[in-house]
Amino acid sequence: QVQLQESGPGLVKPSETLSLTCTVPGGSISSFYWSWIRQPAGKGLEWIGRIYSSGSTNYNPSLESRVNMSVDTSKNQFSLKLSSVTAADTAVYYCARDSPGARAFDYWGQGTLVTVSS
Amino acid sequence: DIQMTQSPSSLSPSVGDRVTITCRASQSISSYLNWYQQKPGKVPKLLIYAASSLQSGVPSRFSGSGSGTDFTLTISSLQPEDFATYYCQQSYTTPRTFGQGTKVEIK
Numbered sequence: 001q002v003q004l005q006e007s008g009p010g011l012v013k014p015s016e017t018l019s020l021t022c023t024v025p026g027g028s029i030s031s032f033y034w035s036w037i038r039q040p041a042g043k044g045l046e047w048i049g050r051i052y053s054s055g056s057t058n059y060n061p062s063l064e065s066r067v068n069m070s071v072d073t074s075k076n077q078f079s080l081k082l083s084s085v086t087a088a089d090t091a092v093y094y095c096a097r098d099s100p101g102a103r104a105f106d107y108w109g110q111g112t113l114v115t116v117s118s
Numbered sequence: 119d120i121q122m123t124q125s126p127s128s129l130s131p132s133v134g135d136r137v138t139i140t141c142r143a144s145q146s147i148s149s150y151l152n153w154y155q156q157k158p159g160k161v162p163k164l165l166i167y168a169a170s171s172l173q174s175g176v177p178s179r180f181s182g183s184g185s186g187t188d189f190t191l192t193i194s195s196l197q198p199e200d201f202a203t204y205y206c207q208q209s210y211t212t213p214r215t216f217g218q219g220t221k222v223e224i225k
Contacts, residue, residue, distance in 0.1 A: 035214070044205065044216055044217075044218050044219050045154075045162065045205055045207075045216040045219075046216070047213055047214040047215065047216070049213075050212070050214075058212040058213070059213075060212075060213040061119070061213060062213075094161065094162075099167075102152070102164075102167035102168060102171070102173075103150060103152075103167070103168070103209035104152040104164050104167040104168075104173075104207070104209060105152075105154075105162070105164060105207075106164050106167075106173070108161045108162060108163075109161070110161060111161060
């Protein structure tokens with residue numbers, strides 16, 4: 001069973017940078033793609049982007065200018081930074097594993113609510 | 119981006135009913151289509167991957183079919199624990215995109 005755990009501030013001010021980290025305790029993040037997905041309250045799921053264990057990334061074009069992802073394999077962690085946030089970025093943020101065989105998100109973190117407000 | 123459109127947006131079946139949810143892609147995605155179930159306040163759960171492969175541990179009353187642009191999720195006999203929102207998602211290319219969701223509500 002693969003576990004993922006998001007961490008980071010739950011409140012971010014407008015125009016600042018949202019920073020989240022996902023830790024995979026007891027497991028290895030090597031040789032997998034790891035994605036960030038968000039969900040505003042009462043709405044659907046939006047894929048933000050993904051990072052491979054080597055550091056290669058793919059971002060959603062709708063957010064690409066504001067997104068940066070990084071990985072630290074020594075800590076089994078990967079991170080998300082979203083800059084210049086507005087209230088529209090308020091959402092539950094999930095990290096998830098992109099299964100190479102299934103090409104699906106087979107393991108998810110529990111999600112963390114990030115609110116953008118002054 | 120590939121647009122994913124689900125129908126219906128909501129439905130209110132009874133326990134024991136056969137339920138069908140459809141998902142249409144804006145272009146061919148071969149069989150790179152996944153289905154997720156999400157209950158209120160919970161994390162999405164993978165049900166079906168590659169259009170028709172059942173994820174380990176998922177009850178066999180769930181099944182998926184389709185290829186190209188048109189896909190279907192079927193619940194053969196709806197159980198009380200199946201009331202949830204269901205999302206389709208394409209994994210043909212990036213950006214990965216989801217359907218808007220289909221809410222299965224208690225009648």
